[in-house]
Structure formats: structure tokens, C-alpha cells
Amino acid sequence: MSPTIFVTGVSGYVGGHVVTDLIEKHPEYQIITLVRTDKQAEIIRATWPAVETVLGDLDNNNLLVEQGKRADVVLRMS
Numbered sequence: 202m203s204p205t206i207f208v209t210g211v212s213g214y215v216g217g218h219v220v221t222d223l224i225e226k227h228p229e230y231q232i233i234t235l236v237r238t239d240k241q242a243e244i245i246r247a248t249w250p251a252v253e254t255v256l257g258d259l260d261n262n263n264l265l266v267e268q269g270k271r272a273d274v275v276l277r278m279s
Contacts, residue, residue, distance in 0.1 A: 203229040207272035209259065210279030211252075212241045219278060224249055233268060235259075 206223065210216035211234040223230055233253045236242045242254040257264040259279065269275050 203227075203231060204273040205231040205233065205271060206274045206276060207233045207235070207268045208276045208278060209235045210277065211245060212236055213278060216276075216278030219276065220249065220252065224251070233272065235265075235268065 208216060208220055211220050220232060220234065223232060228251075231253070232249070232251070233255060234245055235255050235257055236245060237256070237258050239256070242256060245252055245254050255264065255268055259265070
């Protein structure tokens with residue numbers, strides 16, 4: 202079974218490059234990303250259709266815990 206990776210900061214320079222590398226090298230991984238706005242979610246979905254987006258921010262502790270529980274790996278790129 203492929204790992205699930207939860208990534209924050211995907212709309213930034215470093216986070217975007219990390220997700221690009223993950224997708225290119227391991228297309229079997231399930232990637233979930235945290236974005237703050239609908240516009241960012243649209244951009245992420247257009248760039249990487251297989252990536253799941255979650256709307257929220259780093260101040261939403263319940264959301265972070267919930268998504269962290271779903272993941273095998275959490276990458277905080279922000």
C-alpha cells in the first residue's frame with residue numbers, strides 16, 4: 202500500500218517543488234495538501250489533478266490533527 206503524505210505550504214516555492222518531485226518520482230503516493238483559499242485549491246488541482254486539497258490554515262488545530270491522522274507522513278513546508 203502506498204503512503205499518504207499531508208503537505209502544508211504547497212503553494213510556496215519549496216512546497217511546490219517538493220510536491221512536484223514526489224509526484225514525478227512516486228506517482229503511486231497519495232498526496233493531500235493544505236491550502237488557504239479556493240483560488241489556491243483551483244491552481245493545485247489544475248497543476249496536479251491527482252492531489253487532494255483541503256481548505257484551511259495552520260491555526261485550525263482540529264483540521265491539522267484530522268488530516269495528520271490520515272497521513273503516514275506530514276511535511277510542513279510553510
